[in-house]
Amino acid sequence: MSATTDDRTTRGTAGPMGGVWIVVADEAWPAALEVARASGGTVTAAVVGPQPLADAVAAAGVPVVWVEPARDTPAEAYAVNLAAQVAAASPDLLVSTGGPAARTLLGAAAAAAGASLVPGVLAVTDGPRWTVRRAVLGGEAIETLTAPAPLALILAADEAADRPAATGVAPGTVAKADTAAAEMVVAGTQPAPPASGIVDARTVVSFGRGVHAKADVALVERLAQALGAEVGCSMPVADDLGWLDRSRYVGRSGQHISPRLYLAVGISGAPQHLEGVRGAKVLAAINNDPKARIFRRADYGAVGDLYEVVPALIAALQQ
Ligand SMILES: Cc1cc2nc3c(=O)[nH]c(=O)nc-3n(C[C@H](O)[C@H](O)[C@H](O)COP(=O)(O)OP(=O)(O)OC[C@H]3O[C@@H](n4cnc5c(N)ncnc54)[C@H](O)[C@@H]3O)c2cc1C
Structure with missing residues (x-):
């Protein structure tokens, strides 16, 4: 990868104030966590997947909001509900790896939180505003841009490869998301009304x-x-x-x-x-x-x- 650098600045409000979320739907999450932690904000994870996945993220010292998909139901089906939960926390920064489910969930959360979406991200640093380095031109160049919160970052494929999870940290808590809130809305069906x-x-x-x-x-x-x-x-x-x-x-x-x-x-x-x-x-x-x-x-x-x-x-x- 050559190092052609193009500095671009986007005008906006003040930068990071905490409230960094990673969106997790597969095993590549350690890369998202590493980038999120490097940003300097307090990290929370929204995990859509089986319990071992939620437990593994919590074991890395991150509080987890966990949505357990119903059997045979893809993680993406929970995008709307997950987005609402993440947006309610008014995050400054959202980070996911580039897996299909993770980036779909991130996209939905970004839309709900009004965050600008930046793909191909290599790193992000804290400052008066976020500074993001990302791969462009098929990885042939690196672009540096600064932008106001909230931002939603999808990591470049290389960044998500084989990062080990951190060890020796105090585990975070896993809070299962409200089942009603996580109910999948399927075309033609609506979530059940209050119990009879x-x-x-x-x-x-x-x-x-x-x-x-x-x-x-x-x-x-x-x-x-x-x-x-x-x-x-x-x-x-x-x-x-x-x-x-x-x-x-x-x-x-x-x-x-x-x-x-x-x-x-x-x-x-x-x-x-x-x-x-x-x-x-x-x-x-x-x-x-x-x-x-x-x-x-x-x-x-x-x-x-x-x-x-x-x-x-x-x-x-x-x-
Ligand atoms: C995403 C999704 C979610 C769904 N969620 C639900 C759900 O929560 N709950 C649910 O119920 N369904 C749900 N469905 C629908 C489900 O797949 C079935 O279509 C539905 O349960 C069938 O309802 P039924 O058994 O009343 O009707 P049918 O499948 O039409 O069955 C009628 C039965 O009655 C029998 N029968 C007919 N006449 C007589 C008679 N005179 N005497 C005795 N038996 C007779 C027939 O042999 C047949 O077995 C869902 C589907 C989807 C795709």
Whole structure:
């Protein structure tokens, strides 16, 4: 790399006052930490990833705000929520390595914090304003620029390579970010509204699209009454059909419940639904399809038409 230097100055407010954040989504984070520490500010880490990653960053002496992604969910899905949390701290400097997830998260945080984004960064130093050295022209030249806070820096690829984590420092704390705040917003779904009575219920009778008409919800309600249960449902019943309040649907993006008995009526048993009832002690299901996925998880199952099975069950319970 040759050393053509171009000094450029951007006018703005006063420089660093602390509040340096690193955004971590992969193992290359030690490079971001080194650059962040060299800036002279107090460093906090926003980590999106598994717990060992958060613990490793904390072990380097950095307080960590940790977002644990749901299974099979990419870190990038948490960009909006992470950005809001970081921006709320009004950081002066944000630093990430150039990995795809880390830089996506950094970009979102930069936008939320109103920070100017500088890619290809080699180093940053403190002063009346930030002074940033960065690689340009494919690494053939180095540019030095000064700019006011807030800045968001993405490290050059070389900077992120194989830096060992610091040792012999007091570990930082790991604070798990509020789950509600970290909820992924998926197109077509919204985070669940406040919990309904199903969350603490000992027994929940839940129904899905196997119930064919809104008028038939009364049948499920009669069964719930006979069992002293609360009524829940699958997501489409609340979201698409609007037959029950959204606070009553169970699953990944709905309520997570742990009743003693969960009775699923006309519910196929999609993984997203079952995520909400992992804590159920006993799961029973009524479904007319013997191959329905719900039977893989059910402790008890009745294969049959719910319009026959449910009335028979109500009659039996009333006797
Ligand atoms: C990102 C994402 C998040 C999601 N989050 C959730 C979530 O939190 N909760 C959730 O529930 N879903 C969620 N879903 C949707 C999920 O994937 C399923 O589409 C949904 O759970 C299916 O609902 P269902 O079982 O009521 O309907 P269906 O899949 O249509 O199943 C209806 C079932 O009823 C049975 N049936 C039909 N007629 C009868 C009858 N007369 N008697 C007995 N049985 C009958 C059928 O055999 C079938 O098994 C999510 C999806 C995505 C992509």
